[in-house]
Amino acid sequence: MAYAAIADRDQEHHLHDPQTFITKYIWSQDHKVIAIQYAMTAIAVGLFAMGLSIMMRLQLGFPDSFSLISPEEYYQYVTLHGMIMVIYLLTALFLGGFGNYLIPLMCGARDMVFPYMNMLSYWVYLLSVLVLMASFFIPDGPTGAGWTLYPPQAITSGTPGSGGGIVVMLVSLALFIVAFTMGGLNYVTTVLQARTRGMTLMRMPLSVWGIFVATILGLLAFPALLVAAVMMLLDRLIGTSFFMPEMLLMGVQSEHAGGSPILFQHLFWFFGHPEVYIVALPAFGMVSDILATHARRNIFGYRMMVWAIIAIGALSFVVWAHHMYVSGMNPYFGFFFATTTLIIAVPTALKVYNWVLTLWRGDLHLNVPMLFAIGFIFTFTHGGLTGLFLGNVTVDLPLSDTYFVVGHFHMVMGVSPVLVLFAAIYHWYPKITGRMFNDTLGKLHFWLTLLGTYSIYLPMHYLGFLGVPRRYYANGVTDFIPESVQTMNAGITIAALVVAASQMIFLFNMVWSLFKGEKASSNPWNATTLEWQTPETPPAHGNWGDKLPEVHRWAYDYSVPGEEHDFLPQTEPVHTGAIVHRDLEDFKE
Amino acid sequence: MAHDATALGAGLTPGLRGIGSDWAGDKQTFHVPWGKAMMWIFLLSDTFIFTCFLTGYMHVRASTRIPWPNPSEVFALSFGGEPIPLILIAIMTFILITSSGTMAMAVNMGYRGHRAKTASLMLMTAALGAMFVGMQAFEWTKLIIDEGVRPWSNPMGAPQFGAVFFMITGFHGLHVSIGVIYLTTVAMKVLRGDYKKRGYEIVEITGLYWHFVDLVWVFIFAFFYLW
Ligand code: HEM
Ligand SMILES: [Cu+2]
Numbered sequence: 018m019a020y021a022a023i024a025d026r027d028q029e030h031h032l033h034d035p036q037t038f039i040t041k042y043i044w045s046q047d048h049k050v051i052a053i054q055y056a057m058t059a060i061a062v063g064l065f066a067m068g069l070s071i072m073m074r075l076q077l078g079f080p081d082s083f084s085l086i087s088p089e090e091y092y093q094y095v096t097l098h099g100m101i102m103v104i105y106l107l108t109a110l111f112l113g114g115f116g117n118y119l120i121p122l123m124c125g126a127r128d129m130v131f132p133y134m135n136m137l138s139y140w141v142y143l144l145s146v147l148v149l150m151a152s153f154f155i156p157d158g159p160t161g162a163g164w165t166l167y168p169p170q171a172i173t174s175g176t177p178g179s180g181g182g183i184v185v186m187l188v189s190l191a192l193f194i195v196a197f198t199m200g201g202l203n204y205v206t207t208v209l210q211a212r213t214r215g216m217t218l219m220r221m222p223l224s225v226w227g228i229f230v231a232t233i234l235g236l237l238a239f240p241a242l243l244v245a246a247v248m249m250l251l252d253r254l255i256g257t258s259f260f261m262p263e264m265l266l267m268g269v270q271s272e273h274a275g276g277s278p279i280l281f282q283h284l285f286w287f288f289g290h291p292e293v294y295i296v297a298l299p300a301f302g303m304v305s306d307i308l309a310t311h312a313r314r315n316i317f318g319y320r321m322m323v324w325a326i327i328a329i330g331a332l333s334f335v336v337w338a339h340h341m342y343v344s345g346m347n348p349y350f351g352f353f354f355a356t357t358t359l360i361i362a363v364p365t366a367l368k369v370y371n372w373v374l375t376l377w378r379g380d381l382h383l384n385v386p387m388l389f390a391i392g393f394i395f396t397f398t399h400g401g402l403t404g405l406f407l408g409n410v411t412v413d414l415p416l417s418d419t420y421f422v423v424g425h426f427h428m429v430m431g432v433s434p435v436l437v438l439f440a441a442i443y444h445w446y447p448k449i450t451g452r453m454f455n456d457t458l459g460k461l462h463f464w465l466t467l468l469g470t471y472s473i474y475l476p477m478h479y480l481g482f483l484g485v486p487r488r489y490y491a492n493g494v495t496d497f498i499p500e501s502v503q504t505m506n507a508g509i510t511i512a513a514l515v516v517a518a519s520q521m522i523f524l525f526n527m528v529w530s531l532f533k534g535e536k537a538s539s540n541p542w543n544a545t546t547l548e549w550q551t552p553e554t555p556p557a558h559g560n561w562g563d564k565l566p567e568v569h570r571w572a573y574d575y576s577v578p579g580e581e582h583d584f585l586p587q588t589e590p591v592h593t594g595a596i597v598h599r600d601l602e603d604f605k606e
Numbered sequence: 607m608a609h610d611a612t613a614l615g616a617g618l619t620p621g622l623r624g625i626g627s628d629w630a631g632d633k634q635t636f637h638v639p640w641g642k643a644m645m646w647i648f649l650l651s652d653t654f655i656f657t658c659f660l661t662g663y664m665h666v667r668a669s670t671r672i673p674w675p676n677p678s679e680v681f682a683l684s685f686g687g688e689p690i691p692l693i694l695i696a697i698m699t700f701i702l703i704t705s706s707g708t709m710a711m712a713v714n715m716g717y718r719g720h721r722a723k724t725a726s727l728m729l730m731t732a733a734l735g736a737m738f739v740g741m742q743a744f745e746w747t748k749l750i751i752d753e754g755v756r757p758w759s760n761p762m763g764a765p766q767f768g769a770v771f772f773m774i775t776g777f778h779g780l781h782v783s784i785g786v787i788y789l790t791t792v793a794m795k796v797l798r799g800d801y802k803k804r805g806y807e808i809v810e811i812t813g814l815y816w817h818f819v820d821l822v823w824v825f826i827f828a829f830f831y832l833w
Pocket of ligand 2: 289336337339340
């Protein structure tokens, strides 16, 4: 089979060069432009979802002072807030945004393997966002079923948005899945097939590993959500009964019979748990690279880190029912899923140790990306530990559906990935825009965000112990919830307002620096990975000028003893007499 | 081809480790064109879709309280008064498997560079696929009009029978229909000589999709008609 790898082909392989403004920035097939389009859209919907959470927090904190939203609207906001944050912000920004930007640059490719499909991916994603937003303009508004969309309530008449909202939501999700699949196939194929000369899998930066494995998870997990969405659409629109049991609704026998709501939960969580890692694995990868760069230390245990990513990815498919301990399962199932859940903590903890060991005795540069990365270690450890509580059946039963859960998942998959996103945005900003951001504003943003989110979510764990239920519009007067809970709720709301306001600092910094920031050099952090070695900054179309880079070493040669500089880019040839590096040594034995 | 000195130890290190380093070698993991690698990954993802549909079906079938209709009675056709169980489905399966055969021959002819033969074998495959979809339409019509099966109800027992049947065979039929269009398009391009320079890998890639759709049918057949 006369098939030559791209790195071996003659370099006349030309991408079609865009000419007009439209083909360059709008219908662009350049992975960097698509990445920025993805990122802008995701950040915009993310801000919208943050706005929704502020409305909810105002209601919870000061139930008597404001009448901003009705109970129905509270349900709708909870649902849209959760769904947007998890899918349309985090998944899209990590994979569509950073996946698109970093994979070709870090692997030394000129672009994704199928740029046209990559472009379509973005436009379908945008369509899915627009469809979702359209649900605010239909008669009964967006769905209020909770982001888990559990039937039967999702499509029965008592739930807000059970008429049109849920249909719009499911259609939007289906579109998102199509968009993700088109992008995801590109990311995986690019990593597997289009690396440059010398870039073996075991020399890839961990960012690429994290994004790569997360994308595979997405390609295998989103099908379950798609199937669940199709079945629920059929139940809702043409009256099948996949998920709908026999029911009395307001004293009237419903038209459905014989379906299984539990089936939906299984399908949903078969997607839903890997989804957590679709968000977490790219964060793990990117934070590893950021920590190593700013600590001027090689990442501790690179191989272990890679295998941990793979192991976590594989295990994430066999833990899903830990979300269903209270749904009525066979107790042996609970036992099985509790065990697998606790096993997954092992590779995860290993990663945390390795991050800490990377910092140990490093030459820490506490600049903005590094601060966010270190903040992540804290919040992630914290959220991970509460996860161990919830993974045990007996502990989960009383805590399930309380604010303890809200605190847990916000720590582990809300705050932690978002901190990495900030770290990554600050870290790669000079490469993406060619300018430096403002350091002081960045630090202010960091401290307000870290301390602010802690003051939001730490108290929530305590509320959970008291038994305050989640997804409630107002607590009212009960025996088990003391008065003081209201004071705490007010405090949490104030912290949430501060956090929301501090994101404006971030936005201002990004926009201001774009025009007024200092010009960035091509490698301001003295980093080793390929994206910092491009001939132009920001990288031009085609990334590498006339010649693809050639890779000679792994991505973590920082502070190598006996070397003149404290970092050796991956493109630096191994000279004779130098210390033989880790990855080479591994192959000798 | 293609492995130079920078590919670390590829082909040199013996044993398991050798396989590992070869696989992790630089540039590409599998020595196949991008399109083919991508098709494999897509099919893996699509496998998960069908698996979810089929496990959903099994779950629903196991949990409903109303008895499930007997497939060999439902899917029987009468010729001269004698009902023959599963006869239509047997013919449909035969057609689809035959189409896999013509597809394989098309791939072979493609690599040998016989443009006309490749294209006509692909068109033959597409025609068999279209026949399959036609017979499926006939089966649906019979169930809907003669037997009164609906997605939401079913005179022969559990209403989920109709729901699952139309959903899964519909989804598969959609795959076949897309395949027919895909095959026809590629066949026309082969005929026009679009791939003279680039080579006929595309025929094999189309074939991968087609064989996959056939394979899925075997599972649907087994789980739906034989259980
Ligand atoms: C400004 C930061 C944020 C604030 C103030 C906030 C606040 C809230 C509030 C008040 C709820 C409703 C709790 C309830 O009534 O049960 C909620 C739910 C939720 N949030 Fe956030 N949140 C924030 C960021 C995030 C992020 C970044 C994520 C990403 C994973 C996220 C994911 C969720 C999810 C999945 C739910 C559950 C929705 C449901 O129950 O259906 N949140 N959040
Ligand atoms: Cu989970």
